[in-house]
Each structure stands twice: as C-alpha cells, then as structure tokens.
Amino acid sequence: MLSFKCENCNGELSVDSSGALYCEYCGSRFHFSDEQLRGYKEFRGRMLRYLRETHERKAEEVRNEDALWHSAEYAYLKSADDNDITIRYLYRCDDGPSVTMYLTREAFLFHFKKEARALAEAQERALQRLSFPPADMKGLRDCFPVAAGSYLLENGGLLLAYRRAGNLFPLPLLGALSAEHAAWVVSRMENICCVLAYSDLAHNGISENSLAVDPFTHHAVLIGHWWEAGYASEGSAGDLKAVRSTASRILGVNRSGIPKEFTAFLNSAPKRNAYDDFALWDEVIEKGFGGRRFAKTNIQI
Template sequence: MIRLKCSSCGGELELKGSGMFECPYCGSKSFMSDADFRGNEEFRKKLLEYLKAEACNKDFDYAGDSLWKQTSEDSFVMANDKELTIQYMFKYDYDSCLCYLSKENVVYVLDNVREKERFLFGVNSLVFPEADSKLHRCFPQLKMEISLKDGREALIFLRRPNFFPVEYFAPFESKHLAWVISRMENICCELEYSGIEYGCIVQSAVWINPITHEGALFGDWRKVRPIDGNKDLVDVRKTAIKIVKNSREPIELYKFLNSKPEKDAYADFKAWDDVIEKGFGGHKFIKM
C-alpha cells in the first residue's frame, strides 16, 4: 500500500481535498494532478480510507513510545470492591488531587465528589471553534470516571503516545523552546476563546510531544474561572524562562519573555509570531 511522507519533516501526509495532501506537523503541502486520479475514483476513496486508518493507528501506537518507563505503581479499591492499579512514570501531588502519567492514561485521584466536580467544570468550560477539528487534542479528553471505596474519585483521561511534561526535557535550547512557546500561546488563545482563565500554567501542567511538536494542558483544572486579566500569558513567560537554557538569545526572545503581555491572547500570539519571524527566521520544523 502507498505510504506518503512529507519531504520536509518526514511526517505522514493527510489527504485534504482534490489532489492535495498536507502534513499535520509542519504544514507542508503536496499536490497531485487530476490526471493522477482521472478514471480511478475507487482508488482515491480507498487511499483516503487507508490514510485515515493509518493516522488513527499511529495516534495510538504506544509501541513506539520508547521514553515511557514505569517507575512505580499505586493501588486503590473501587466502590465495587475491585482493585484499581495505576502503573505510572510520573506522579504529581496537588492539593486534594493526585495526578499520574501512565502508559495510555492520565489519571487523577481527587479527595471527594466536590473536587471531582470542580475539576470537570474546568475541563467542560472549554468551547472549541467548529472550524478547528484538532484543537481538542491540546486538552484533557475524559475516558471514564471511577468512584473509590474510601470516598475518593478517579478521572481517567486519554494520554496519547510520547506526551510528557515539558520539564522532562528541560533545559531547552532557544530554537526548541520556540515551538513550545507557540503551543502555549495556541492554548492561551483557546482559553481566551472559551472565556476562561486556567490559572496555573506551570512546568508540570504543560505537556508536549517532542516528535510531532504538539502540546497539551493537563495539570490542575480546578482553578479555572472566568477570564479576568492576563495571568495565563504571564505564566507562559515565567514557565518559558524556567525551562530555557539561555533566554538572552536571540534578543527578540529575551524581550518577549521579559515583556508585559498584550491586551489579549490573540494579540500576544501575534507578538510572539513576530519574534518567530525576526528572531528565528520564520517557522521551521527542527527535530529535537
């Protein structure tokens, strides 16, 4: 079967329309003429089905998640008296909330139903633009809820392969930090679109995939509230400074990280895009 790869970054191309293929990672486009498909509409349909299936399989191929290693495990008794065992690599202890990075899931164990409802309220406050079909990948996707015997509640979210807290890869060279900031700015724009403030964008909350350059916001979703000011944009700058190797080069990066945020996330993203163009010579997919 034909497998189409991006000539720029090696990612698998997706069929977007009549004869046009696009890389979901770096945005490069490739075109095939109508003559390539003329008289062979059946092949075209099968090719589209194949590419979608391959993309789906790749999205959940944990066999290639070579960075993930089990470091420990915790066990809980569920309300039905069965055991819930969480094998994890990282564990974060928030106030009344434990967060586990397991192989295929991100598991939160909260002290009670009220804390669970606060958490889900934050996640469910997100509103996605209809035109953007992939933006939901940047945020927790709930798989199931489990009540525990001791009154605590567990929330199981999807973890896609190769997603890890950004601090795991720190310190970053500036050229790699650039795309991480871009992802954080993207996330802030979605929060702004939803009319909410996350409230604690820190190293343990920002998760990235170093292979595809995607980003996701996990952490503690109980602090979400209606947007009031620019705390999230300030936190992006603080977090970036903590994980970069040298924040002074290029000078455009230094000025941005030490500047006050713009009036909103959209304007701030535009200011960051200017840094990409002037300080890094434009958008480039640079493998880590």
Template sequence: MDATAPAAASADEILAIPKEWPERLFTAAGAVEAEWRTLAKRWHPDRNPDDPQAGLVFRHLGDLHREAGRRIDGGVWRTPGSARFEALDGRVFSMRYRRHRSFAIGDLYAGRTNTVFAVERDHADLFENARRTLTALRYADGAMEAEFSRYVPRIVDTFETADRLVMAVASTEDLLLLDDLVAHFGGALEPRAAAWIVSALSNLACWLGWSGLAHGAIAPDTVMVSPRHHSVVLAGGWFHSVPFGAALLPSPEFAVRHGRPAVGPDKRATPRLDLELVRAVGRAALGDPNGTRLLTDPAVPRPMAEWLVLPPADDAFQDYRSWERAREASFGARRFVAMDVDVDAVIRQREEM
C-alpha cells in the first residue's frame, strides 16, 4: 500500500493492517482526522451496497481510528521503524527500532542499542515489579556478576506517558528474539543450535536458583539470542518474576501451559518452574514445544530428547549437571559451530510479515 495515499488503499490492504498499527494506514498524527473522514466516506456501507467487504472495512477503519486517537492522546504515535514517546515530565524519547512485537501487557520495540517495553497502565503493578526486580538483582562477588549480568537486561531509563509505562533496557545489534530465529529456519533449529541455547538458559537458571528468584516467563518471545556469540539474554518477562514461595503473578500463556507441572495448588513459585520453562523453550527451538514427537525424531539425539521431555530435578545445579551429561552424550565434547545468520535480514523479514 502507498503510505502517502491511504484513500487509495484497497479493501484487502486495509483489512491486512493489524488493529494495533494505525500508523500503517494514516500518514501522520496530524492527518488522522482528515484521512479518517475521507476513508469513512469512501467505505461506508450505505455508499457501497453492492460491495460485500464494505462493512468489514468500515468497522476495521473504526478500530484503526480509535487506536490512532488513543496513541495520539497517549503520546506514543509511531511511524514504521520509529517510535516516539512523550513523557509526562516533558521529556521526549525517540528511537529507531528494527522489531516491534505486541505482547500480553504492551509492546516491545527492539533497536540496535536499546529494547523498549511500553506497558499499558492497567498493568502498572507488573511494570513496577519488573523495575524493582531488575534494580535489586544481586551477585555473590564480581566474578559472579561478570558471568551472569550479561544474561539479564540493564535498565537505561523508565518514564510514564499518558497511557503507558515505559522501560528502556540496553541491548546490542547482534541480538534477536528466539522465536524470530526459529521462524527463520522454518520452525525448528538444528539440534546443535538448540543445545547451546539450552546450555545458556540452564546456566542462567542456576544463578536464578541461587538468587531464590523465579523468573516465571522464560519463553521464545522473552529470550533474545546472539547467533554470532552463541549467547542469550533473558530480555523480557521480568514483569512476572517473584521470589520462591511467593504467590505467582498473572503469567503469559506459554508459561502457564508449560510451567504447570512445577506449580502446586497453592499457585506459588517453586525452583522447578524456570527449569520446566527452559525445557519447553528447548523443545520449542526444535519445533515441538509440547514434546510429542521429539523421542521419535531421528534428527534429535536421544539423550537430548529424553532430557527435554522428562521432569527436571528439584535443584537448578543438579539439573544443569544432568543437562551437561545429556549434551555430551548427544554431541560429544564442546566445540563452537558457527551459525551463519544475517540478523538484520531475519528481523526485516519478520517485521514485514
């Protein structure tokens, strides 16, 4: 669709625009009302009695118009590839992003140096929980901090807009969301690639266990990976983290579905919760999040498949040791196998879909 001429857009082009993306239809915040009137007149069912799509298009335009108004009022109007946030304290935060994703409580914008989470105000308690958790992370000494701080996001800024709570965390240009990487490879990674992701997450789970903290939302859309360095960052999901023994907070669907075996009737966080989720992420990386086919998949080494589908140990350190045995039995001694991935190309492909 020609973004400079929304009135010329076809029915299919308009209906293909997600309701949360009015910026893909209207050319600018200041042009919304005029363009809305033109479009509403063009697609009103009374003016198009013979067009079976007119009613659908008109209703969809109404949704896009309402979302546009909400975004303008909230100071978060975007243009594709850029986002601008007007803070209540008068500051303006602008960024060029490579990837935008909506998630259960807001929107994620991933740039080259920052990742931004814009959370709906209805979830202020979860936002504050993430801010409080990330600013209170602890390490036994400098060596532990050097090892594990690279796995977790560092807050750069937090602020409020009229309808969003915004958190910016540091990022690097070699990172992309795990589920984008999996999608790029047709829905399943090669087992060696999935193995280094499981290794990194299992190592991180040891530190979480030492900290007495359940992240509670380890998932393909909260984990970012660096194919170049074979490293991970648990970038998202900290909104749901709680200490062991605390009541669980509302959780994303992936965590609810795959973490259920580790949660008792009292709905409190246990050390096994993240261990179950690491396994689920490993299975998802292999294209089988429920683990129904792994044991019969000839491409997946049997020790790896068994580890991913069997219950975890009660202790993260014991669980990591069992993974190391399964990994070595599956692939032998550790060796770095380069992963030939153009991160920018993958992100562009996913963003355009």
C-alpha cells in the first residue's frame, strides 16, 4: 500500500473510530471521500490490529505475518539486461521525487531513479565505511542495513536490496508509541549513534522515516537515508539532536505518563559525543524507567 502522510507534519496517517484519517504524531484529522483511500484505511486498520495482537500474544508464539501479506501489492521494473523484476510489497513510501522504498517480505528495497544514482552511490559508500567494535556484545551490526542485492535498471535507475530480518516494519507504521516503547527506540538510536561515532560518520537523516523496528523484539535498524551520510567533521551533534526530535515525534500528541527525566532528555542539548550521550540516556533509563526491562509493544489504536 502506498504511504499516506499527514499534510501538517508528514506523519503516517492512522484511522480513528469514526473512520477519519488521523495523525497520531500531531493530532490532525482529515476527512476525505476519495474512493482510493478505502484500500489504505483497510490496510492501516489491518496493520494496527496485527501490531496490537503482537502485544497480546506471548513472545514465544509464532509471529505469523501471512494475513498481512494477503493484501500485498505488486510493482514491476525491468533490469538493464531486460529481465522482469516483480516486487511484491506490503508498503511503499516515496522519499522525494526520485527514491521509493518498498517493504517486501524478505527485504527493504530502495528504487533510485536515474537522476538519483548519485544518492545511491553515496549510500553504498557510507555503508562501506561503517566499522564495528571488535567485541560486538550488543549485536550492533544488526542495527545497520545488510546488503542483499543490487540491480541495474533499464532506464538508468538502480534497485538496492537490504535484508529484512525478523518482523521489521518501517517505524511510521506503528503510529505513536507510549513512553516506554519510545524509550527502547531511543536506546537503539543511541547505540546506533555510538557505531556512527566509532566509524567517524554522521548519518544526517535519522528520523522515524529512516528507522525500521521489530515490535516483538524491540530491535531497530537504521535502514534509510544513508545517502545523506558523510564524515563526522562536526561531531555527532546533528544525529544526537535527531534522536531527540525523532523520539518527540513518535511520542505523538498523547503525552501522559512520560517520566520527567525523559522529557528533560528530549529538551537537553546533545553531549559532546555519542558515548557521553549514551551515558546520559542510560541515566534516564535508570531514574525514569527503573532500569532496563522488556515491555511488549503497546500500539495505540
């Protein structure tokens, strides 16, 4: 299904009980009579029901996505050597006029049109520059894209594929998150910023639109917007600010139950580097949330 974004803040729209399209990030409501939105509403409702059920299921139960994929759609491309490429996708999101992301069952695909080839090349260069601490105790490597294929297209475009592990979904599909669940996304973003610092990279595009999360495991991957990355000549401040603005957005308009330490963190200036910032965040977890514990994702619907 094609993404449908809020006109006010660009958040992925949800559907409220009256059937209106509703932005959980800024609270805007939109009433459209357009027939083509019917499919979108059905998809969003089904998606959120699935995600809510993940909350109610026991973690060890099967994470069966089959019902979602019954409503998958198809896109068709042609390779430079004239082979047909069929993309079966659940969700499609345009990122500007020249880049389209597809969520397929096994991969995140990025279709760069010919005029965006430089972006694709910048993305591949940035990912090659990533390096990881020798003892990767936290599985940090899994928080970054793993290349799964590259296809030249007939019209000069490029299709880049990255592995979709587990039950990863683009973060905007989850809608607004409670403080506890926004906190686990922040924890992963802080981990990610430490790897970026270790690699001397600035990502420059961290937002809900560049993250994918697994609601079952709280895993998160910085999957998108790598074309904006560059050397971290200015330090980590930009990415660390983006961690705060992303967390503020995914908390949405319903701000009840946010620990004051979390709010103070969101309003704080980033520390001078990602490692110190992670230590600051760790204090928020300790004081605001009583330490690390696993909470099942509670999707608001």
